[in-house]
Amino acid sequence: MPLEIPKDKWPGSVRTVTLGAAAAEGGTRTKTVTIGGQTAMPYLHFEASPPHPPAVAVEIKSRPPEDWSPLLLEAWGELVNDPAAWAKKAEEIGADLIVLALTLADRPEEAVNVVQSVLRATGVPLIVWGPGQAEKDNELLVPVAEAAKGERLVLGICEDKNYRTIVAAAMANGHLVQARTPMDVNLSKQLNILISDMGMPKDRIIMDPTTGALGYGIEYGYSVMERLRLAALQGDAMTQSPMIVTPGFEAWKTKEAKVGSGVPEAWGDWKERSVNWETITAITLLESGADIVVLRYPESVARVKQAIQELMTA
Amino acid sequence: MALTGIQIYKLLPQTNCKECGFPTCLAFAMKLAAKQVELSACPYVSEESKKQLAESSAPPIRLVTLKGVDVEAKAGNEICLYRHEKTFYHKPGLFIRVRASDPDLAKKVAAADAYKVNYVGIELTIDGFAVVADSDLATAIQTIRSISKRPLILIGDPAALQAGLAACRGETPLLYAADASNADPMAELAKSHPAALAVKAESLEALADLTQRIQAKGVQDMVLDLDGNTLGEWLVRSTQVRRLALKNFRPLGYPVLAFPCDAKDEAIAAAQAIAKYAGFIVLNEFKPELLYPLLVLRENIYTDPQKPIQVQPGLYEINQPKPDSPVLVTTNFSITYFSVANEVEGSGLPAWLVVTDAEGMSVLTAWAAGKFDAERIAKAVKTFNVASKVTRKRLVIPGHVAVLSGELEAELPDWEIRVGPREAVDLPAFMKQALN
Numbered sequence: 001m002p003l004e005i006p007k008d009k010w011p012g013s014v015r016t017v018t019l020g021a022a023a024a025e026g027g028t029r030t031k032t033v034t035i036g037g038q039t040a041m042p043y044l045h046f047e048a049s050p051p052h053p054p055a056v057a058v059e060i061k062s063r064p065p066e067d068w069s070p071l072l073l074e075a076w077g078e079l080v081n082d083p084a085a086w087a088k089k090a091e092e093i094g095a096d097l098i099v100l101a102l103t104l105a106d107r108p109e110e111a112v113n114v115v116q117s118v119l120r121a122t123g124v125p126l127i128v129w130g131p132g133q134a135e136k137d138n139e140l141l142v143p144v145a146e147a148a149k150g151e152r153l154v155l156g157i158c159e160d161k162n163y164r165t166i167v168a169a170a171m172a173n174g175h176l177v178q179a180r181t182p183m184d185v186n187l188s189k190q191l192n193i194l195i196s197d198m199g200m201p202k203d204r205i206i207m208d209p210t211t212g213a214l215g216y217g218i219e220y221g222y223s224v225m226e227r228l229r230l231a232a233l234q235g236d237a238m239t240q241s242p243m244i245v246t247p248g249f250e251a252w253k254t255k256e257a258k259v260g261s262g263v264p265e266a267w268g269d270w271k272e273r274s275v276n277w278e279t280i281t282a283i284t285l286l287e288s289g290a291d292i293v294v295l296r297y298p299e300s301v302a303r304v305k306q307a308i309q310e311l312m313t314a
Numbered sequence: 315m316a317l318t319g320i321q322i323y324k325l326l327p328q329t330n331c332k333e334c335g336f337p338t339c340l341a342f343a344m345k346l347a348a349k350q351v352e353l354s355a356c357p358y359v360s361e362e363s364k365k366q367l368a369e370s371s372a373p374p375i376r377l378v379t380l381k382g383v384d385v386e387a388k389a390g391n392e393i394c395l396y397r398h399e400k401t402f403y404h405k406p407g408l409f410i411r412v413r414a415s416d417p418d419l420a421k422k423v424a425a426a427d428a429y430k431v432n433y434v435g436i437e438l439t440i441d442g443f444a445v446v447a448d449s450d451l452a453t454a455i456q457t458i459r460s461i462s463k464r465p466l467i468l469i470g471d472p473a474a475l476q477a478g479l480a481a482c483r484g485e486t487p488l489l490y491a492a493d494a495s496n497a498d499p500m501a502e503l504a505k506s507h508p509a510a511l512a513v514k515a516e517s518l519e520a521l522a523d524l525t526q527r528i529q530a531k532g533v534q535d536m537v538l539d540l541d542g543n544t545l546g547e548w549l550v551r552s553t554q555v556r557r558l559a560l561k562n563f564r565p566l567g568y569p570v571l572a573f574p575c576d577a578k579d580e581a582i583a584a585a586q587a588i589a590k591y592a593g594f595i596v597l598n599e600f601k602p603e604l605l606y607p608l609l610v611l612r613e614n615i616y617t618d619p620q621k622p623i624q625v626q627p628g629l630y631e632i633n634q635p636k637p638d639s640p641v642l643v644t645t646n647f648s649i650t651y652f653s654v655a656n657e658v659e660g661s662g663l664p665a666w667l668v669v670t671d672a673e674g675m676s677v678l679t680a681w682a683a684g685k686f687d688a689e690r691i692a693k694a695v696k697t698f699n700v701a702s703k704v705t706r707k708r709l710v711i712p713g714h715v716a717v718l719s720g721e722l723e724a725e726l727p728d729w730e731i732r733v734g735p736r737e738a739v740d741l742p743a744f745m746k747q748a749l750n
Contacts, residue, residue, distance in 0.1 A: 001526075001565075003519050006557045043549050067660070214607055215433065216652045219614040219623075222589075223398040230396070255659050256607075262634065266431035268602030276607045280585045284611060287549075287589050307545055307582045314546035 007047050012235035014038040014291075016052075017203050017242050019097065019154055019176060020125025026150035026174065030123030033096050035291040036242035041229060042289050045314035053312050054286055056304055057097035057127060057294040058090035059248055062106050062114045068296075069258045071274055075298050083114050084121035091122045094305050099127040099294050102140050106131070111140040112147045119148065127154040127178065127244075127294075134162035145169035154178050154206060154244075160191055167198050178244055180208035183220045185227050189238040196238070206292070207241040213250035213257075214281045221245065222288045229289035243289055247281035248296035279303045286311070317367070319347035325363035326356065333357055349373045349393050374559045375567050378510050378535045378593070380407070380442065380465035381486040387441040387465045389537070389569035389593025395556055401618040404569075406592045407441035408608060409467055410600050411575050414447050414454035420461060426600035427462035431609065434648065435626025438609040442466055444490075444596045451478030467512075467571075467596065472499040479507050488512055488594065490571075491539055497524055501531040512571050514539035518554060522565035529565075536568045537594060545586055548572070552591045569593025580604065588612050622674035623648035629698040630655065635664040637705040640749050642734065642741070643691055644712060645672035645680050653738035661742030666703065670694040677712045688721035695726060710734040710749070 016037040021027025033055050040047035064080045065073070079086040087098045100118050102111050115128055128144055130137030141155050142165065155170045156178030163179065170177045179195055181187035188209050195205055209228060211221025231239040251257050257277045260270035267273055278300045282293045286308070295301050323343035334355040336342040345351045346367070353359060353367050377390035387407035394400045410426045412419055423443060431438050443462065445454055447470025455466065455478055466487040468478050475489050491512040492500035504511035513528060513536050515521040525536055538555060542548030552570055559567040570591055575598035577583030584604075587595050588611050597604070617623045624646045632655060644654045646669045658665050670690055672680035680686035691711070701707065707729040711718060713736035722731050735744045 001519060001522055003522060003558070005518075005554050006561055043546055044553060045546060046550050046554065212649070212652070215610040215614065216656065217649050218611070219397070219617055219619070220649070222615070223396070223619055226396050227398055253656060253660060255656075258660070264431065266429065266602055267606050268604070270603075272601075273603035273606065276581045276604055279579075280581055280607050280611055283582045283585050284589055284615075287586060303579055303582065306579060310545035310578070311549065312546060313544055314550045 005046060008040065008233075010039060010233035010235075012233050012240060014229070014232050014242055015203055015240045017176065017206060019055075019127075019152055021150055021152040021174070025152070027152055028119060029125055029151065031125070032152070033125050038229075039233070041226075041233070042287055043311045043314070049314075050312065053308050054290060055096035055292045056094065056301055056308070057099045057244075057292055058093075058095035058301060059099040059101060059246075059294050059296050060086045060090060060118075061101045061103060062111065063103050069252050069274065070260070071257075071271055072252060072296055084117040087118045088121040090301075091124050093298050094301050095124060097125050097127060097292065098122055099129060101129045102131055102144075104131045104133065104136055106140060108140055108143045112143050115144050115148055119151065125152065125154075127156065129156045129178075130166070132157065137162050138165040141166050142169045145173040145175055148175070149173040152176060156180065157208060158191070158195065160187075160194070163191065163195055164198070167195050167200050170204065171198070171200055176204040176206060178206050178208050179241070180210055183210045183212070183217070183224050185224055185231065185239070188224075188228055189236070192238045192241060202237070202241070205241045206244050207239075208244050208246070211245045211247065211250055211281075211285055213247070213254050214277055214284070215256065216250070216254055218281060218284060222284060225285065225288040225290065242291035244292040244294065245285050245290045246294045247285055248278055248294050248300070251278040251281045252296050275299050275303075283307055317347065319344040322346050322367060325359070325367055327358045327360075329358065331358065349391070352377075372564075373567075374562055375556075375569060376535065377404070378537055378569050379486065380467075380488050380510060380594075382442060382465035383459065383463035383485065385442075385463045385465060387594070392556070392591070393560070395553075395560065397615065398619050401620065402616045404593070405612050405616045406572075406588060407465070407594045408605070408612070409442045409444045409594060409596045410440055411444045411446065411596050411598055412454075412458075414445055414451050415449035419454060420457050422600060423458050423461050427464065429600065429602065429605065431602070431606050433610050433613060434651070435628065436613065438606075438613065440464070440600070440605065444469060445478075446470070447474035447478060451475070452481040454478075455481035467594070472496055472503055475500075475503055479503065479509065486510060486535075488537055488571075492524065492528060494520065494524060497528055498531070501528045501533050504528075504533045504535075505531060508533075508535075510535035510537060512537045512539050513568075514541055516541060518551060518558075518566065522563075525565045525568065537571045538566065538568050539571050539573075545577070545583060548583075549586060549590055552587075556591045572596070574598075581607070584608050585611055589615055624674035625651045625669055627669050627671040627694065629700055629703065630667040630669060632658045632667055633662060633664040635666045637703065639664040639666060639704070640706075640708050640710055640732075640745065641666040641668060641695075641700055641704060642710045643668045643670065643694075645670055645675060645677055645686050647672065647674050647676045647680070650676045650738075654741065657738045657741045658745070661745065663742060663745045665745065666700065668694050668698060668700060668709075677714050681715050681718075686715065688718045688725045691718070691722060692725035695729070708732060708749075710744075712736065
């Protein structure tokens with residue numbers, strides 16, 4: 001029998017956002033990344049194929065991470081001592097984007113240097129996170145924004161407490177911002193409104209709705225993202241930014257991924273479990289609408305990229 | 315056309331006999347309209363009404379129950395596309411694939427069957443086995459039944475399955491699979507045993523034709539194999555089936571069976587199947603490092619978003635606490651618990667964590683609602699026998715409820731009450747600096 005498949009017709013769409021700028025646009029990137037533009041829920045090709053695949057970012061740090069799982073440190077080896085080489089390696093294994101997380105120990109000139117060395121070592125667009133303390137974020141991100149003027153970096157992480165200076169620095173220097181709110185549809189909208197009200201063009205805002213890792217509240221992030229995406233498709237302009245989430249950070253915080261001894265035998269092999277934890281967290285969030293997933297482990301990057309390729313074809 | 319609760323109510327006996335388990339006929343009618351109960355729960359409904367209600371009372375996705383020996387796996391009765399619209403009801407069963415010819419069959423079944431893993435106080439296990447009939451199925455089933463009571467999926471041609479069914483009388487296995495070439499003998503087997511029947515076709519149109527053909531033969535319990543080759547293809551089909559079913563398209567109103575075991579990346583395909591509407595999931599082999607994250611994902615996706623998720627109240631040990639380690643107190647709202655447990659765990663500092671029964675509310679909400687007061691905290695400390703575990707009676711309460719410390723000192727006179735930070739993220743620093 002012929003079947004009539006029910007299709008949703010949405011009035012709205014996700015905003016198209018481009019990260020990174022090539023020489024012609026005033027930057028130095030050899031590749032730029034465009035995300036967003038969807039007119040249907042994730043990967044429903046029978047309604048509308050997503051115009052751009054989601055991007056996979058790899059998180060690196062300006063200094064050797066002190067609190068990372070030994071598995072991560074083992075996987076990256078000596079590279080954690082050299083952010084530029086680390087970023088280059090991440091690009092080689094398939095990262096579409098690099099996230100460079102600055103630390104509290106960085107001085108402003110050091111932050112500028114490390115950003116510039118990562119930019120020189122790689123061709124992909126760069127996301128720069130401050131250390132997450134409002135004052136320190138401002139101290140580091142403002143000179144970084146100026147030094148990398150025109151690169152279309154993403155600066156983060158804007159939260160309701162510290163967004164003003166970061167947004168102003170991004171506006172003045174042609175960058176984008178990452179706007180983070182704690183797993184709540186209305187808070188996401190509100191921060192988007194506050195940032196837009198400062199005069200930031202909407203196509204330079206990426207929403208970070210925050211998520212929990214698998215087993216640690218992922219269902220909240222999952223449903224908030226589905227609701228944000230549905231609202232975007234229904235035409236709510238303040239939810240139409242593409243979404244970035246950090247499954248790598250969240251998953252590697254969990255005991256399941258971080259710790260190898262003194263855990264129940266029923267948890268199985270440590271390394272495989274950890275990589276599954278990060279990969280499954282990432283894939284679940286992609287299914288609910290993530291446009292950028294930030295990962296940490298090399299094998300997860302390969303697995304998630306393979307999955308994205310499969311999701312993009314139907 | 316689906317009827318409203320009021321329309322349904324008019325067709326019910328209106329005697330409020332309560333035998334359906336609901337206090338009034340109207341309450342029952344509302345549940346029927348929401349497709350959360352079956353009409354058969356009403357013993358007195360007239361034949362005439364039954365006929366009229368048949369259409370509106372049947373859930374859009376048939377509830378299919380596989381039965382082992384006293385153990386069941388159910389799928390179906392779902393009513394939404396997105397979990398936040400209501401909730402997802404029946405967690406998809408996770409089945410481990412084994413082969414009848416495997417000389418290690420007993421060993422493999424025993425390991426998988428015994429598997430238990432604790433997640434926030436809930437014990438999680440696998441749901442059953444999918445047995446490939448690549449040698450004598452009856453013998454294999456006997457071997458499995460000497461070890462496990464869990465439901466079975468039997469995979470083979472009609473002749474092999476017939477032989478196998480003889481070994482599972484009184485059970486409801488799932489037979490895999492009827493396609494266009496063998497639908498008649500498979501339907502016959504499923505009907506006579508009776509068993510549930512998996513149905514498979516290359517397109518949804520062909521699948522709908524086939525389920526109708528099989529239903530006409532008298533088989534009610536079917537399960538759909540969507541046969542998608544890539545993640546994208548499977549997602550599209552699974553979404554289409556769910557959409558059609560929710561629009562009351564009966565020929566596809568059955569649970570879906572997924573085979574991540576045959577995908578390029580089993581973990582990823584299984585995660586997608588859990589999030590995107592599978593009813594039964596077949597995994598390639600028993601691997602705790604894969605099973606544990608999948609079981610947790612299933613718990614997460616299938617928690618009711620309208621009820622706060624609770625963890626079991628109790629005394630939790632973090633980083634192997636010793637008798638002189640501090641005792642922290644929090645509520646049993648899962649996110650609250652996770653925030654606290656995660657921070658302390660991440661810090662590497664040992665602690666005892668008393669999780670009180672605050673009816674699943676966060677610290678401030680519970681305090682405001684009177685569910686997290688000195689009396690309740692004291693009761694938890696006593697019930698969980700915390701005093702017997704520690705030599706240093708030192709209790710740290712959340713900073714948000716600092717106001718409780720006086721009352722708590724009265725309730726627990728031999729305890730030292732300390733006021734901790736307001737936010738979990740500040741706990742490690744507090745424990746390092748203030749608790750020595």
